[in-house]
Amino acid sequence: MTAAASAFPLSGLAAQTAEQLTPRPLPPPITSAERVARLRRAQQLLQQQGLGALLVESGASLDYYTGIQWWRSERPTAVVVPAQGDPIIVTPFFEKPSIAEMLEVPAEIRTWQEDEEPLKLVADFLRERGVAKLPAAFEETNRFFLSDRLSRQLPGTRIVSGNNVVRAQRMVKSATELALMQAANDITIAAFRQVHANLKAGMSGREIEAAITAATARLGGNGDGALVLIGEASALPHGSRKPHVLARGDVVLLDGGCSVHGYQSDISRTFVFGADPTAEQRKVWDQVHRGQQIALAAARVGAAAGSVDDAVRRAYESWGYGPGYALPGLSHRTGHGIGMEGHEPVNLVHGETTKLAPGMCFSNEPGIYLPGKFGIRLEDCFHMTAGGPRWFTTPPPSIDQPFG
Known part of the structure; x- marks a missing residue:
């Protein structure tokens, strides 16, 4: 229900219709195990395509892989999935408790302060994993400023479409x-x-x-x-x-x-x-x-x-x-x-x-x-x-x- 609809008592047709209905049992939500399997499959696809990592910012695909449901703003929150090993979550310092509540997969949460560059955290992580010289895949709806600022941190890293990873997975439903x-x-x-x-x-x-x-x-x-x-x-x-x-x-x-x-x-x-x-x-x-x-x-x-x-x-x-x-x-x-x-x-x-x-x-x-x-x-x-x-x-x- 929308916020406007839920803020006031129902009346008229809305109340009449709702009163005639009974809540239905719902299937269980996506499990942590299924999200982990998605991440492992993403890593297989990264390796097959010679890609070093995948970056996915807030949106449906972040939820798909991690369970984190977060909005987009000028402060990025994202998952960085390396071709091997556990991913990291990059988020503002003051958002860490909220992000930790939602996170459903094994991942370290790395935070940045308001006067710091969040894409430096991404660049440092890619260097740590030894994949900074390999192409980095971006989910197709990631905003331009993320790739622009990552390129400043890693001038030699080529940023490519992540469609053959994310889209390939999300299009086929379990x-x-x-x-x-x-x-x-x-x-x-x-x-x-x-x-x-x-x-x-x-x-x-x-x-x-x-x-x-x-x-x-x-x-x-x-x-x-x-x-x-x-x-x-x-x-x-x-x-x-x-x-x-x-x-x-x-x-x-x-x-x-x-x-x-x-x-x-x-x-x-x-x-x-x-x-x-x-x-x-x-x-x-x-x-x-x-x-x-x-x-x-x-x-x-x-x-x-x-x-x-x-x-x-x-x-x-x-x-x-x-x-x-x-x-x-x-x-x-x-x-x-x-x-x-x-x-x-x-x-x-x-x-x-x-x-x-x-x-x-x-x-x-x-x-x-x-x-x-x-x-x-x-x-x-x-x-x-x-x-x-x-x-x-x-x-x-x-x-x-x-x-x-």
Whole structure:
């Protein structure tokens, strides 16, 4: 639940929806042993690629390897993983007690004072381990100032992308990770279903969003809101700032997710409120439903991720949409990677050559948008298995049964 939602008693639709739900049992979080195994695998990859060390600053990847959940600021906190031996954590002196509470793997915590250079600690450590002359890998979201300042400390050290280490690991989920993602998806669809059952004319998008947030929290998920797009706003994939109030016959697009022990869901449902859909609304909904099935059929082990998007776009163009990303039609990619972050590499987008492999997880959301009228988006996530893709949540059968 967001801070704003948790600071005040629930009321109206939010309170009504939350009262109707019962908290769910959750799977256990990632263990220390699994994080240690991740570090050992990272070291194997570093050695295979002739790299001396990996640096990962605050963010999802720091959590992935160490359990440390920390924000980014001008004061860096990072893990430095050498090709051999235990890693170190670099953090400000006054943050050490907090970092130590979260640390779940064997690692020395080295601190720096406010008037000291934190990247000197990194440079000294690389020298100690005898890898200062080897390339140092950086996680892809590390900020520029870290590499810039490390280069000043170690002018002869080449800094390279760590994608072949971090991305290669995080893209392929373990059974434990998949179980957490399944729980998050189950919570999100249950929250959506309950809110949908309580909708009434005159409700605002913000009121509906608050109800989704409350329902998600009640069920045990950690959510930070949802998109509630009503009427013409549903034709804008990420919505409009204009206020909208629910009325009979409106197209309503719900898009949101939550996390369970750090692992994410992402689901969209579109329906018509309080009236039978028009012929055009039904037609477009059915086409998007078909688009999801086309995407799933194209998602085969060994296929390029971009081929999934291409398969959908070919069908849409044959139905008169596009061409390509033009409107009316599908103006965004067919899907994105998902895991510890709602959006993470790689995407189901034209030109993406990464091969699909078991353990990879994606959203499947080939919406169709008619500017000035309405948009339809159905979004369910799936994970790859040796036998092909498998849904976390099953798409609804029809616009008349938007939640099955």
